[in-house]
Amino acid sequence: MQQIFNFLIRNKNSILFLILFAVSIFLTIQNHAFHKSRFVSSANYVTGGVYNWSNNINTYLHLDEYNERLLEENNKLRNIISNIHDSISVEKQLDSTSFEGDYLFRTARVINNNFSKIDNYLTLNRGEESGIKQEYGVITSQGIVGIVDRVNDNYSRVISILNSRSRINAQLNNTNHFGSLVWNGKDPNIVQLIDVPRQAPLQKGDTIITGGRSLIFPKGLPIGSIQDFSLDQTQSYYTINIKLFNDMTNIGYVYVIENVNKEEIEKLQDNNEQ
Amino acid sequence: MNSKLFSNIARFIVLVFLQVLILNNVNLAGYINPHLYVLFILLYPFAGNQSLFLFLSFLLGLSVDIFEDSGGINAAACLVAAFVRPNLLRFSFGISYDHQNIRLAATPFGAKLSYVFLMVLIHHFVLFSLEMFSLNHILLILKKTLFSSLFTVVLTLLSLSLFSKKYR
Numbered sequence: 001m002q003q004i005f006n007f008l009i010r011n012k013n014s015i016l017f018l019i020l021f022a023v024s025i026f027l028t029i030q031n032h033a034f035h036k037s038r039f040v041s042s043a044n045y046v047t048g049g050v051y052n053w054s055n056n057i058n059t060y061l062h063l064d065e066y067n068e069r070l071l072e073e074n075n076k077l078r079n080i081i082s083n084i085h086d087s088i089s090v091e092k093q094l095d096s097t098s099f100e101g102d103y104l105f106r107t108a109r110v111i112n113n114n115f116s117k118i119d120n121y122l123t124l125n126r127g128e129e130s131g132i133k134q135e136y137g138v139i140t141s142q143g144i145v146g147i148v149d150r151v152n153d154n155y156s157r158v159i160s161i162l163n164s165r166s167r168i169n170a171q172l173n174n175t176n177h178f179g180s181l182v183w184n185g186k187d188p189n190i191v192q193l194i195d196v197p198r199q200a201p202l203q204k205g206d207t208i209i210t211g212g213r214s215l216i217f218p219k220g221l222p223i224g225s226i227q228d229f230s231l232d233q234t235q236s237y238y239t240i241n242i243k244l245f246n247d248m249t250n251i252g253y254v255y256v257i258e259n260v261n262k263e264e265i266e267k268l269q270d271n272n273e274q
Numbered sequence: 275m276n277s278k279l280f281s282n283i284a285r286f287i288v289l290v291f292l293q294v295l296i297l298n299n300v301n302l303a304g305y306i307n308p309h310l311y312v313l314f315i316l317l318y319p320f321a322g323n324q325s326l327f328l329f330l331s332f333l334l335g336l337s338v339d340i341f342e343d344s345g346g347i348n349a350a351a352c353l354v355a356a357f358v359r360p361n362l363l364r365f366s367f368g369i370s371y372d373h374q375n376i377r378l379a380a381t382p383f384g385a386k387l388s389y390v391f392l393m394v395l396i397h398h399f400v401l402f403s404l405e406m407f408s409l410n411h412i413l414l415i416l417k418k419t420l421f422s423s424l425f426t427v428v429l430t431l432l433s434l435s436l437f438s439k440k441y442r
Contacts, residue, residue, distance in 0.1 A: 012325060013324050013325055013328060013357075016325050016328050016329070017328055017353060017357045020328065020329070020332045020349070020353050021350060021353050021354070023332075023346065023349075024332065024335070024336070024345075024346030024347075024349035024350035024353060025346065025350060025404075026346065027339070027345045027346030027349070028344075028345040028346040028347050028350065028404050028407070029345075030345060031343075031344065031345025031346070032345065032407055042340060042341055042342070042343045044340070047340055047341050050291075050294075050295070050341075051341075054295050112341075114298065114342070115301070116298075116301045116304065116305040116306075116307055117305075117342075117344065117405055118405060118406055118411075119344070119405075121343040123343075157343060185411075185414070187304065188304060249301070
């Protein structure tokens, strides 16, 4: 017994090292498993507060740019509305305060964004109290950003499309050929669309949009344009490099999308499987 | 002793905030970020309590991890660096470490460089290996380790020479 104690005391540093190392490896592995990182996340009171504070200063410096983007988006929306004028009565359409579509949009500000690692996350300054829940889509006016993965009272964490575990359904604008949007970890402006069947007619510069097969993003949101493409090893599917419309290194404000009918559709699909 | 304790606590907090608020946003050439918070591990009193040192290093890495959403990779890397530090100190400073009378500011530049460089290299290698978590990316791991290490070493040596008066 004495010897065991002596051994433990003599090697207490090595033992402490091994225990702490095991803890950190455990946290790392848990973080690598999708949707399971329960303990360590930046969407908590302290880190969220710190990021929010530093972002308040940062946002102020980019006001010009954000204004420009808003103007651009307003311009786009005005064009759409003015075209609607022709067909439907105006009064009904302009009353947009009662949004009765399938999707509900909320605004949020990105208070932390990284893109230099292989698994990247963003932190938003809105959380459960503002009605944000897990698996809501996140977009900007130019393209998609990611999917909400953890929610706290006031902050939420988003899995960026620049994350090796992110897979988003996307398709060609011209035809209905679809594939999965992934990222190879290299360039934050280029993502990959894989598993596109060989029959798809591809051309450089074609637009890629969201596919609408998932319940997260509505169909038809712009993602990026084709930069180049090649057949994969099986020679039957294309791997396409896509240049994002969105500058993922510079995101200010985002929209969080809620699919209002999601529960209903999921219920229906569960019934089918039984 | 008390002023030493205070300066170590202050250094801990300042380095974590510096890392997550400023240095993580450098992104030189897209992916190169310095990890200057290793400075805490480099400067921790050489004669201090070793168990406490391991625990503090773990805590340092974990605080950065929570901000970065990276699981436990920084904690593991810091822990390894702290664990091998006595060996590296003996390797770099030889006899003067065994007599416990080295002051980092007063050591010859070559010894200081080898100590800093080896510590940073080990820390970064563990960090990026765990970040990628796959042998398929071994080239990317080595590339990131090398470039980020160089960046960190330069910054570390600069800050050592800038703030060295305190330790003289």
